Amino acid sequence: MNIFNLFKSKDNKIRMSEMVLMETTNRVYLKNLALNICINYVARTIANSEFRVMKDKRVERSVLYHKLNVRPNTDSSASDFWQRLVYKLIRDNEVLVVVTDTDDLVIADDFQRQRYALYEDRFTDVTIEDYTFQRSFMMDEVLYINYNNEHLSTFLDALYNDYGKLFGQMLDNSMRFNQFRGAFKFSDGGALDEDTFERQKKQVERLSQIFENNSVALAPLTEGIEIQDLSTNSAQRDESINNLVKMKRDMVDDVAKILGIPTNLIHGDVADLENTMEAYINFCVNPLMKLIADELNAKFFEPEEYFDGNYINIVGINRIDPLRNATAGDRLVSSGVYSRNEVREKFGDERVDDPEMDRYMVTRNYQYVDDDEETIEDNLVDSDEGGENE
Incomplete structure (x- = not known):
């Protein structure tokens, strides 16, 4: 320009x-x-x-x-x-999800919500792409999240x-x-009569077209015209x-x-x-x-x-990453606060169908809390003897 x-x-x-x-x-x-x-x-x-x-x-x-x-x-x-x-x-x-007659879940592109104080809200003009439902949907028939x-x-x-x-x-x-930004200086400049103005304008437009939208532009050295580069x-x-x-x-x-x-x-x-x-x-x-x-x-x-x-x-x-939190999981089980199945749930894993996984354990020897004192003492003795023999 x-x-x-x-x-x-x-x-x-x-x-x-x-x-x-x-x-x-x-x-x-x-x-x-x-x-x-x-x-x-x-x-x-x-x-x-x-x-x-x-x-x-x-x-x-x-x-x-x-x-x-x-x-x-x-x-x-x-x-x-x-x-x-x-x-x-x-x-x-907000977003509205409609359950179709074939039990498909589809997201509505547009809809109108009619609010009621004491009754379920109603959704009308539910549109999915280029299809608009002719029926209305009650709140309990759709998934609506605000x-x-x-x-x-x-x-x-x-x-x-x-x-x-x-x-x-x-x-x-x-x-x-x-x-390219520059100033054009004409040797006959100064007299801005109509003929001179139109002639200079055409010359500038010709030179401007050379630089416009060109990564490499070549312009002839024209006698009587001096171009001063003002580019940043x-x-x-x-x-x-x-x-x-x-x-x-x-x-x-x-x-x-x-x-x-x-x-x-x-x-x-x-x-x-x-x-x-x-x-x-x-x-x-x-x-x-x-x-x-x-x-x-x-x-x-x-x-x-x-x-x-x-x-x-x-x-x-x-x-929760179970590998990075293995120590914490071990402490939860050994202290008897959680069972092993409960720890699995904490880590986002499914429960194991094994009754032993639902039992609570205590101490570093993982004794069951429902064992009698005599059994616990025997286990502790066996553990100490085993350590000495080793």
Whole structure:
């Protein structure tokens, strides 16, 4: 673009509208960039979890287990389904899952919720891709999860309103750094009559086309025209790019803090990784898992079934590593606080169908608490003698 076009009022009006559109686009781009990075990070974490259908303290491999962990519907895998569900839950602050006539679980793209004070809420105009259900759904017929973070979008809109303006300006400056910018000096300049102005304008436009969108450009040395290079130096260009990268990082940090994601974790920093992961699990992952598990348990099990030990347990990144915590597990068993089956449950493993695994043990010799004192003393003596013989 050359400076002569700025003198035209018609083109100037067009540029004003383009500037307004660019400003809005930059704001939306920044918002989507930060949201997508953070939400996809959380969504991938939840998608790698196992949804265990528990019955009598054992995992039941049923049709429901298959739906939750393998194939929720005919068109998506379980990983895709849960990743999309978490993304939509955080992005829209709510998500609706409909159970079809073929017992498939599908995520609604759009719906209307009719609220009632003393009765179940009703969902109408439920749309999945290009299909809209002609019927309505009551609350007990669907899975509905509310993220309870209604101020997220409002906060981001206000935050990135200013960020969008600044980012757009910085982006324009960064793009101009690689462009040729110069001043043209004509030997017959000074007399800006109409004929001279039009002739000089055409000459500048011809030369501008040579440099425009060309990584390598050659221009002839024209007699009577002197070109002065006004391009920005490389130091200023690098500084602008660094500021642009820093600004994008700061915006991602703002969204990560809202969602409870440690900022160093979202950027891949490995410093103090163990404590960072613990904070991420406690303040971001576990609350989301609790929301999802509560809705699944409320809709798939009656209260009596839930009280009898039938429920859905989500095991994923929050699972305790048994190898790294073997010493702690050993102390829990040897102190008689937990049985071995209970420790297995703590580590996210299934119970073993063996009565011995449900017995409580004490001391370093792993004696059963229901043994009589004489048996315990005999065992202690045998243990001491064995140590001396060795």
